[in-house]
Amino acid sequence: MIRLEFSWAVALYMILTAVAFIAYWFFFDRVKSLPNRSISDRNVWKCSICTLYYIDSRNSDISLCPRCGSYNKKQTNLPQKGVKS
Numbered sequence: 587m588i589r590l591e592f593s594w595a596v597a598l599y600m601i602l603t604a605v606a607f608i609a610y611w612f613f614f615d616r617v618k619s620l621p622n623r624s625i626s627d628r629n630v631w632k633c634s635i636c637t638l639y640y641i642d643s644r645n646s647d648i649s650l651c652p653r654c655g656s657y658n659k660k661q662t663n664l665p666q667k668g669v670k671s
């Protein structure tokens with residue numbers, strides 16, 4: 587068993603906690619600089635039959651609704667992010 591004085595244990599705990607916070611901070615600082623990989627608005631489709639909003643990045647003109655199976659043509663007046671209607 588490792589013998590350790592109480593003051594050294596507290597110091598070791600504080601150092602390890604500080605290192606963990608610094609590593610966490612570095613990680614999230616790098617994450618902010620990563621490219622934006624959010625879903626583009628042109629991949630969002632709205633079904634004209636069941637009004638389901640879904641994502642289909644494979645098709646550009648006509649898409650198949652995953653809920654009701656109907657074919658949908660691309661609409662341009664989909665709601666924008668952050669804009670309430």
Ligand SMILES: [Zn+2]
Nearest residue numbers: 633636651654
């Ligand atoms: Zn549908």
